[in-house]
Amino acid sequence: MTSTLYRKYRPGNFEKVIGQKHIVQTLSNAIKNNHIGQAYLFTGPRGTGKTSIARILAKTVNCTDLSNAISCEKCPSCQMINENKSLDIIEIDAASNTGVDNIRELRETIGLPPTSLKFKVYIIDEVHMLSSGAFNALLKTLEEPPAHVIFILATTEIHKVPATVISRCQRFDFTRLPIENIIEKLSNIAKSEKITIDAASLEMIAIAAEGGMRDAESLFGQVIALEDKNITATEVEEILGTTDRKFAAEITSMILQKDATSAITKINELLNNGYDLQIFAKSLINYLRQLMLLKINPELKNYFTSEATQEQLQTMLQQIEKAELPVIILTLNLLLEARNKIANSMLPQLPLEIAIIRATHTFPANSTDYSKQETQGDINLQMPVQNIPIAEPTAIVQPTTVVIQEEDPVIESTEPALPTGDTDLYTVQNNWRKLLEEIKNHNHSLAALLASNCQAIAVTGAEITIATPYDFYKEKLNDHANKLTVESVLGKILGLKILLKIVTNKEAGIADAPKIEESQPIDDAHSVADGQNSLLSSAMELMGAKVVVEK
Numbered sequence: 001m002t003s004t005l006y007r008k009y010r011p012g013n014f015e016k017v018i019g020q021k022h023i024v025q026t027l028s029n030a031i032k033n034n035h036i037g038q039a040y041l042f043t044g045p046r047g048t049g050k051t052s053i054a055r056i057l058a059k060t061v062n063c064t065d066l067s068n069a070i071s072c073e074k075c076p077s078c079q080m081i082n083e084n085k086s087l088d089i090i091e092i093d094a095a096s097n098t099g100v101d102n103i104r105e106l107r108e109t110i111g112l113p114p115t116s117l118k119f120k121v122y123i124i125d126e127v128h129m130l131s132s133g134a135f136n137a138l139l140k141t142l143e144e145p146p147a148h149v150i151f152i153l154a155t156t157e158i159h160k161v162p163a164t165v166i167s168r169c170q171r172f173d174f175t176r177l178p179i180e181n182i183i184e185k186l187s188n189i190a191k192s193e194k195i196t197i198d199a200a201s202l203e204m205i206a207i208a209a210e211g212g213m214r215d216a217e218s219l220f221g222q223v224i225a226l227e228d229k230n231i232t233a234t235e236v237e238e239i240l241g242t243t244d245r246k247f248a249a250e251i252t253s254m255i256l257q258k259d260a261t262s263a264i265t266k267i268n269e270l271l272n273n274g275y276d277l278q279i280f281a282k283s284l285i286n287y288l289r290q291l292m293l294l295k296i297n298p299e300l301k302n303y304f305t306s307e308a309t310q311e312q313l314q315t316m317l318q319q320i321e322k323a324e325l326p327v328i329i330l331t332l333n334l335l336l337e338a339r340n341k342i343a344n345s346m347l348p349q350l351p352l353e354i355a356i357i358r359a360t361h362t363f364p365a366n367s368t369d370y371s372k373q374e375t376q377g378d379i380n381l382q383m384p385v386q387n388i389p390i391a392e393p394t395a396i397v398q399p400t401t402v403v404i405q406e407e408d409p410v411i412e413s414t415e416p417a418l419p420t421g422d423t424d425l426y427t428v429q430n431n432w433r434k435l436l437e438e439i440k441n442h443n444h445s446l447a448a449l450l451a452s453n454c455q456a457i458a459v460t461g462a463e464i465t466i467a468t469p470y471d472f473y474k475e476k477l478n479d480h481a482n483k484l485t486v487e488s489v490l491g492k493i494l495g496l497k498i499l500l501k502i503v504t505n506k507e508a509g510i511a512d513a514p515k516i517e518e519s520q521p522i523d524d525a526h527s528v529a530d531g532q533n534s535l536l537s538s539a540m541e542l543m544g545a546k547v548v549v550e551k
Contacts, residue, residue: 027057267356454473
């Protein structure tokens with residue numbers, strides 16, 4: 001029976017370990033200087049070398065012919081350990097021996113001297129699986145171990161290990177391996193197995209392993225199982241079910257350059273070539289997440305070095321020079337929503353196409369809740385605000401005096417600047433009701449004014465023209481504070497930096513609403529008074545005023 005690659009090519013000494021240099025160097029120096037500890041704790045993700053280095057440490061401290069902290073592999077101790085014949089190297093799977101009785105049995109035998117080696121070494125894997133009672137029993141042993149005993153504890157879930165145990169061990173944190181280290185190891189295996197495989201294929205395997213060497217070797221073994229000595233990138237893609245990272249980089253560049261046509265073309269090419277768009281969407285989202293972190297601070301690359309080569313990192317750094325953070329975050333939100341829709345979509349490419357179009361500002365970029373806009377069926381959201389008859393304010397203010405109290409001026413926002421771009425009249429009209437709702441939180445009377453016969457009538461680039469029925473409406477909207485408020489609120493809704501142009505209906509060539517004629521017959525005197533009171537209330541709310549009665 002052929003052994004698996006990760007067992008066949010497990011490193012036998014510190015010199016053959018790829019990655020985890022900080023740990024290898026520290027342990028090597030400790031052995032050189034005869035500062036060997038009695039309890040070590042190895043923690044980190046799966047497949048990052050914890051058990052391998054634990055076995056190497058156990059063999060190195062027992063080697064009788066050490067050279068520069070490297071085991072000789074020839075002495076009786078090394079040969080006995082390599083052949084798994086030593087009774088002094090005890091490996092315990094804590095997942096299968098979780099009880100206190102197992103640890104008590106260990107304590108009963110721990111005092112016995114080694115049978116043939118210098119040290120008796122206990123390697124306890126997945127130590128976090130021990131029960132509370134077992135940890136308490138182990139704790140006493142860790143406090144006062146015999147001089148001939150060394151403990152090496154390994155875990156993938158350090159938060160489950162009691163602090164009292166951690167404090168009695170020398171802790172070493174294993175990290176996910178950089179993609180270069182994984183490719184280096186896989187290349188060495190390919191040479192030993194006499195297999196031809198291109199760099200792109202090795203890169204895809206390394207990325208799929210997510211920083212775990214054992215996972216990478218297992219995936220590579222799966223590829224080799226094709227019994228093909230000449231492995232191509234296409235075969236690797238078929239086995240792993242993944243797409244090449246370069247496609248994610250290409251489409252991201254197209255989106256950032258606002259080239260929707262090329263991006264949509266590429267998505268459809270991937271679909272026609274048999275790629276799973278859900279898997280690709282995940283790759284695209286992950287790529288944009290990495291761009292977002294780099295845009296915040298290039299030092300954050302440490303959180304995904306296991307997923308990208310140095311060449312790819314340089315490409316990403318070039319991309320973020322011209323990219324704006326709000327655009328990256330917007331695109332991420334759109335793609336997250338699109339990925340959830342792909343499985344149930346009649347056309348799997350459609351959610352991604354819509355996301356790309358919105359991200360490139362062909363549609364408004366305020367898009368984390370765009371599904372609500374798509375499902376709105378109210379025709380009034382798509383049409384200009386209809387003119388509502390209203391009497392001239394001068395006809396209703398006598399015999400009282402109206403004193404206008406302006407609301408507090410708007411403080412200019414310190415939030416990040418919105419991206420520039422173009423919008424269209426339909427989009428503005430479709431978001432008009434949302435503007436009226438949100439602007440109430442800033443200026444209630446301004447919201448009332450906009451709701452009274454004001455309407456968006458034209459859009460040129462990012463300049464939106466709003467028509468008002470009266471000159472004093474125009475003056476109020478042109479007030480610096482009021483204009484800034486409307487531009488800010490509407491800009492956030494559209495996700496764009498916009499400018500307002502205020503005109504009257506007369507200037508725009510729009511017929512005014514019919515007025516109530518003074519000679520119009522009124523059946524009831526009470527209805528006249530009620531109508532005047534209603535109009536007065538509307539005007540007061542409109543202008544943020546109150547009535548002061550002269551004495």
